[in-house]
Amino acid sequence: MAERHSTLGAIVRGLRDSNGWTLREMSERTGIPVSTLSKVEHNRLTLTYDKLQELSARLNIRMADLFADSDPAPANSPVTARRSIGTRENAFRVQTANYDYYYLCAELRRKRMIPNITTIRARSLGEFGALVRHAGEEFIYVVEGRITVHTEFYDPVTLEQGESIYIDSNMGHAYVAGPDCDEAVTLAVMSSAEDDLMDSLITMHGER
Incomplete structure (x- = not known):
């Protein structure tokens, strides 16, 4: 894609326009209803991971291309003065x-660094499943509610609102809603020297 887009709706519309498709033609190619595609393009609806995976497979594009422009900066060109305003409204949402x-x-x-706001619904490690791991490090700050952090080499720890934790992401880990908490909200920042951290995170979410 030659243009930079900031929302899933703009990306979907850009894909459709670049191929000269009507909404119905894109629906036939992706298997996603016309009404759903229209709502996505107007930023009134997001897509679940399954639908994003189906969209990327049927259009033969990478999942990461559904986040933003995929053209990398030249290797010998330093990146300076970058800025981006992040809100929930213009965030890329992935549901699991x-x-x-x-x-x-x-x-x-x-x-x-990959910043995200996460709503945590799993109430126990049994409900969550196997611990996850990926390259890099991560910082988690509890915005609302409380969470219990399970890690491979430490006893579980419960964090209250306003508390945080920093871990090595290669260590198996899981975050679940804490005692007497149906749902918690955290602010997380994942970091890695690898360029494909976002791709790794998307794949990991899809496997969950």
């Missing part, structure tokens, strides 16, 4: 059984 992820500042490519 355990979490709702709102990836902030998604239009910026090749980020070394």
